Every structure is written in structure tokens, then in C-alpha cells.
Amino acid sequence: MSDTELRSLGGVxxxxxxxxxxxxxxxxxxxxxxxxxxEHCRWLVASGCRGVGPNGSLGEYSALTDEERRRVARTAVxxxxxxxxxxxxxxxxxxxxxxxxxxxxxxxxADGVLCLPPTLYRANPAEVVAHYxxxxxxxxxxxxxxxxxxxxxxxxxxxxxxIAQIDGVVAVKEFSGDVRRVLEIKETAPxxxxxxxxxxxxxxxxxxxxxxxxAGFPNVFPAASARLYELxxxxxxxxxxxxxxxxxxxxxxxxxxxxxxxxxxxxxQVGRYGGPCRPPRGPLTAAQRAAVTADxxxxxxxLRDEAA
Numbered sequence: 311m312s313d314t315e316l317r318s319l320g321g322v323x324x325x326x327x328x329x330x331x332x333x334x335x336x337x338x339x340x341x342x343x344x345x346x347x348x349e350h351c352r353w354l355v356a357s358g359c360r361g362v363g364p365n366g367s368l369g370e371y372s373a374l375t376d377e378e379r380r381r382v383a384r385t386a387v388x389x390x391x392x393x394x395x396x397x398x399x400x401x402x403x404x405x406x407x408x409x410x411x412x413x414x415x416x417x418x419x420a421d422g423v424l425c426l427p428p429t430l431y432r433a434n435p436a437e438v439v440a441h442y443x444x445x446x447x448x449x450x451x452x453x454x455x456x457x458x459x460x461x462x463x464x465x466x467x468x469x470x471x472x473i474a475q476i477d478g479v480v481a482v483k484e485f486s487g488d489v490r491r492v493l494e495i496k497e498t499a500p501x502x503x504x505x506x507x508x509x510x511x512x513x514x515x516x517x518x519x520x521x522x523x524x525a526g527f528p529n530v531f532p533a534a535s536a537r538l539y540e541l542x543x544x545x546x547x548x549x550x551x552x553x554x555x556x557x558x559x560x561x562x563x564x565x566x567x568x569x570x571x572x573x574x575x576x577x578x579q580v581g582r583y584g585g586p587c588r589p590p591r592g593p594l595t596a597a598q599r600a601a602v603t604a605d606x607x608x609x610x611x612x613l614r615d616e617a618a
Contacts, residue, residue: 319422319453319481320503320522321360322539323397325368326351327529327574328382329583338588342378346583348389350529353582358536359528361395362386363424365411367460368526368570371399373588380414387419395421397453397524403430405444412448422451424483424524427463435469439476446478453481453505453524467494474499483507483524484515487565492518509564513554516542526564529584530576530606531557534613556612559605568594572602579606 329350333341351362364386365371365379374382383398390396398420400411405428412423425445427438446452454473456465465473465482473479482499484491485507492515495504505522506515512523516539528535534553541550563572571594574584586593594602 318503318521319395319397319451319505321395322358322523322525322528322532322536323361323363323395323505324354324359324525324528324532325363325366326354326386327570327577327584328364328369329585330588337373337375340586340588342374342382344381344385347382348385350582351386351389351394354528354532355390355394357532359394359525359532361397361421362390363397363399363524365399365401366424367399367401368529368573369399370570370588370591371401373591379411380418383415383420384418397422397424399424400445401426401429401455404428405441408441409444409448412445412450412452416448416450420450422453422480423448424453424455426455426457427461427465429461432462435472438463438465438469439472442473442479443476446476449478451480452476452478453483453503454479455483455485455507457483457485457507459485467491467498470495470502471498474502481505481522484520487511489514489518492520509561510558512561513538513542513550517547517550526569526573527557527561527576529573530560530580530582531609531613553616557609560602560609563602563605568598572598575599575602576606579603580610 329343329346330340331343364383386396398415400408400423402408415423458464481503483505487508489511492504504520505524506512506520509527538553577584
């Protein structure tokens with residue numbers, strides 16, 4: 311892999327869900343199942359995805375001990391080896407914590423990092439830029455993460471134009487849901503890769519020029535997701551729409567509060583292991599389970615019909 315390819319964080323990179331096993335001595339009675347996680351990472355890459363993203367929100371990083379968080383990222387690196395890229399989540403309340411996790415990611419062999427703005431404080435633009443300068447100083451390619459819903463900090467196209475000037479910042483995971491931003495970011499920060507962050511607008515984002523998808527539901531449908539990405543980036547709109555439209559109702563759960571529980575339930579439905587979440591995430595309500603199951607059933611049936 312060339313240096314240019316390595317520093318690119320495009321393609322389908324899966325924000326990996328994290329499996330637990332019952333253990334009364336572990337936090338909340340749930341221990342990380344590292345062997346199952348390694349197998350899951352290998353399966354995603356073998357199914358056509360470019361890589362994995364440990365320790366994101368979907369990976370419940372904020373519910374992990376420091377030791378668990380580091381071991382999860384190491385497990386991903388060891389599992390995929392040279393077959394895929396690993397973009398580790400390094401989110402933290404402040405720049406010193408995020409920089410610490412970025413330095414550890416570099417030590418442990420990650421290919422890049424994904425980083426939110428400060429997670430517990432509504433930082434101003436100058437503070438946001440300083441935050442990313444600190445993270446980039448660890449030396450790995452940085453994908454900044456715009457999730458104004460959760461962080462209350464909006465990495466606007468104008469602010470991204472400033473952030474893109476930081477050496478080492480190569481991409482933005484765009485989760486605002488506003489697909490108009492893809493072209494605006496490309497105008498204000500032409501050297502920055504735009505990566506679709508919300509599964510339920512991925513086709514729209516890719517058609518507007520996004521070069522990657524940092525994804526949730528490929529935990530459930532990795533091969534179909536990789537195919538969707540290939541069709542969209544090749545401009546095969548009719549085929550891409552035919553694949554996307556039956557899946558998008560399930561994909562909408564990626565943008566809801568219960569996205570971790572929903573994706574794990576989807577994994578269970580297709581015969582993978584999703585399992586429970588650690589607090590503060592509790593189980594889905596009966597109504598939510600029924601809704602996720604129905605949306606997933608339609609997606610599974612459509613993929614089955616396509617394969618027939």
C-alpha cells in the first residue's frame with residue numbers, strides 16, 4: 311500500500327460494535343469478548359469492507375475502562391493485519407485526553423484516528439482548532455468527526471476550512487445529515503476527504519462526491535454495503551438505488567438514539583452476535599424491538615430476493 315493510499319481514509323470503514331460475555335466480576339457484569347471481536351473484524355474485511363473503526367460511539371468507548379479501550383484497538387489491529395485499515399476512535403473530553411489516545415493508537419499500529427471535538431464542553435472555534443492540532447501532533451492521519459447532535463459543536467464548512475489547514479488532518483466524517491454540505495465542504499476545504507457518517511444519507515452523500523463511508527449497518531450487511539459503495543462511486547445510480555431503497559428504513563436507525571442497540575439486534579437477526587450493551591444503554595423497548603425487527607426483515611428479504 312502506497313503512502314498516499316495509507317493516508318487516505320476513504321472506502322467503507324465499519325464503526326465496529328463490541329461483543330460482551332457475561333462475567334459478574336466485569337463492569338456491569340459484562341466482559342469484552344476479545345476473541346469474538348477479532349473474528350468480527352476479520353469477517354468485515356473479508357466481506358469487502360476496507361477496514362474497521364474500533365472505539366467509536368457504536369463501540370461503546372465511553373463505557374470501557376482505559377485498559378479495555380486500548381486492548382480493543384490492539385485486537386482490531388492484530389485481527390485485520392495488512393488486509394484492512396484500522397481507524398481508532400480517540401474521542402475525549404479535552405485535547406490532552408484525545409492526544410493521549412492518538413499517541414497510543416500510533417504505538418499500537420493503527421492506520422489513522424477518528425476524533426470528535428471536545429465531548430463534554432461546547433468548544434468555540436479556536437478551541438476546536440487547538441484540539442485537532444493536538445491530536446494531529448501524534449502523527450497519524452486524522453479524520454475529524456462532525457456530530458453536532460451529540461457534541462453541540464458544529465464543524466461547519468467554514469470551520470472545516472480552517473481545520474483542514476492542520477498538517478495530518480485528511481478527512482471529515484460528516485454526520486449532520488445535511489447532504490448539501492458535501493459540495494460546500496469540497497469547496498471550502500478541497501483537500502479534505504468527505505466521508506459519509508450517517509447510513510441513511512449515504513447514497514446521497516456518495517453521489518455528491520463523498521469518498522468514503524464510516525458506517526454502522528455494515529456490521530450487519532458488510533458485503534451488500536461494500537457493493538452499494540462500489541455502485542455509487544462508479545455512478546451506477548439505478549443499480550445503487552435498487553440496492554439502497556429496501557435497506558434505508560433499517561439504516562435510519564443509525565441516526566437514532568438507540569442506534570447501538572438497533573445495530574446489535576440487526577446482527578442477531580442475521581446470525582451474527584450482537585448481544586447486550588453496557589450502561590447507560592439499556593435494552594430496547596418492546597415497541598422499538600418490533601420496529602427494528604420489521605425494518606430488518608424487509609432488508610433481509612430484499613437481499614435474499616436479489617441473491618436468488
